[in-house]
Amino acid sequence: MNINRRHLMILLPAAAVAWKHVLAGTPEDSPNYQMSEHWWGMLIDIPKCIGCGNCVRACQTENDVPDGFFRTWVEQYHRSDYHLETPEVISPDGGKEGFPVVKEGEEGKFFFVPKMCNHCTDSPCTQVCPVGATFITPDGVVLIDPKYCLGCGYCVQACPYGCRYIHPEKKVADKCTLCYHRITKGLTTACCEACPTGARQLADLKNPNDPIHEFLKTHTVQVLKPQMATGAKAFYNGLDGSVR
Amino acid sequence: MSGVEGYMYPNEVTLYWSVLIVLYPFITGLVAGAFILASLERVFRVEAVKPTYRLALLTALAFLLVAPLPLILHLGHPFRSPEMYFTPHSTSAMAMFGYVYMWYLMAVLVFEIWLDYRREIVLWSQQSKGLMRTIYKIMALGSSNIGERSLHIDDKVGWIVTLIGIPSAFLLHGYVGFIFGSLKANPWWSSPLMPVVFIFSAMVSGIAAVMLLYMAVTKLRKQAIDMRCVDTIAMYMFYIFIIDFSLEMLDLVHRVYEADESFRTLNFMVHTKLYFSQIVLQIFVGTLVPLILLFITQMVKLPEIARKRIYVLSGSLILISVFAMRWNVVIGGQLFSKSFIGYTTYKMALVTREGLLVAIGLTILPLFFLWALVKLLPPWPDKDLHEAAAGD
């Protein structure tokens, strides 16, 4: 324990500057961020997910997600050997408090699948918005303008993945922002920050040094519902065919 | 979570489109249908339906005035709805609504009604008193030219407007079908047949509504119902309903035969949650019964009183059927999970902004509008006016 040393550290200019940058309110305060230099996505490594629910809680904390609605959630799949196409899926309270224990020796395969907005390149939700209240940013994040949204719910219907909801108090569409307020300041998303196993990794496809490139080269990666042709950017490693 | 069977994505448990969104295509459908009936006389020269021409136009206008209300009321932020006009998103089917609606309201309906009534409006503006006189004066737009040439021009222009109005009516309602039919995420909706089915069911419901209104209004005025007119309307209703039913069955058969990844889910839903509203109400009670009844009227020469009763019964059942069809589309499309392994339940609220009471109010409201329109612009020949005009 070296509390004195720690306090001293806080007063050091370098630490103070770094933190100030994180706290910066607007992009103008983070002048190093250029939208044109990024193209954001997410890597979800299913074999690493332990279903702890850390991501769901972290997202709720970071983004004030209302109870009963989810910007990210975790599903537990049970894919029986006899019904490959009709898995049993549970997600109690979005998996926020984890899952009931599955006993050793149960028939079939059990695994966890974290879900979130896929930040689709050709997103059906932004296509149908009647007023331009939801859109994809130049850096590839699908956002909602809460000051412009009518709350018509058309985008909610158009999302094939069930990622959107109407915020019960704000009465506007709401969903994952890929923690846009964090990634534009050099931080990772709250879910990635809180994930203990690295099952979720923020990916910048325009950054040649991002480990995503090596990962995509060496793994078999799939997106959810590829038949929807949405250009989804949440890449799943080890995705079972029964996942929908 | 209560009301959920199987697995719903957690955000899907709530239904985001309520009974008001059921009402919206139902009401716009009545508008389109009523207008098509009016155009039968005007463009296709079906003289027999002439007694309903003006009533059909006023009915279309009354319902059109109410049509956007359920949409606006269901919005999270109703006061932001003008954004649809200011910044319409070109790739959104819904953004078109504002413009198609305005076009249909102003350039088609109001214009056609104004042209058709202009002679009377001018005469009323000269002969009525007080507030009504002012209203008619404003409506005449300060022009009292009702010479023969002028009325002839009105007639020609009115014909063109009706001609444009037919595709506009199709556009207005076909596009409502497109709103649902174009969503690839939802297999219950996603179908190129959706706009076509919407148009034909709209025509049937609008024709049925005008027929019932005509019979009711004539009864209230203690006049004789023009049976030639009602028989003709019923005949058109019957044939269009056959087309509508065939298209819906085509859609159904296609889904059953293709049996794609969503079939198991949708099939289960139709046999459980939608059994009453789809199989019982929409198909049996609302479609097969009136089709058989109308078929009988076409085949057998029935006495007048029997025909009247059959028409009233069939017309009412058709309205129920088309409403059930809208319900099954809008609510049904949200009852199953897009994961195809679960179902939720729609709990209709009673007194909220999107509740049952508002829905009932919005269904009745057009009738009040129609009453006011009929007072302002009586759709039947005004005997006093003719005499007065002759005395001028």
Add this chain to the structure above:
Amino acid sequence: MSGLKDAGHLFRFAGLFVLAFLVFLVVRAYVVPKSFGEYGHYRGAAIGEIAAHPVKFAGRQTCETCHTDIADIKAKGAHAHVNCEACHGALAAHADDPMSVTPVKPDSAVLCARCHTASAAKPASFPQVDPAEHSGGAPCVTCHNPHSPIIGSDFTANAAKGGAK
């Protein structure tokens, strides 16, 4: 000429249309937000507004700026890849004002069990135990240092157990 005159009322009707359209254009120019269309068919300023949302998770780098001692221990242990706030929760408020906002130490019985309770749904390679059977009710930190949990690793359980006190 007389044809035009007889159609005069039509021009009045059309005039109303044109007038309404002009009013619409004026209102539109006034109402549409300035930044609309800056990047696409949406309010450009919305991007900045969303980016201004306050940060709640400070991020590992921020934690390690000060807590270098813990960072050193962690770097050599089995939890090296686990970020600080995965266990300690969102602590941007603490990073912002370390003197007055002091984090609560997590309850290891709940915290450790959340990840390490055995379940056949978890990947087999992930270390899992039946907590009741494994420790007999004793707190996990009795034997394990959460920052370097493998017993017998360089740092003993009590030497650097826990983070801030």
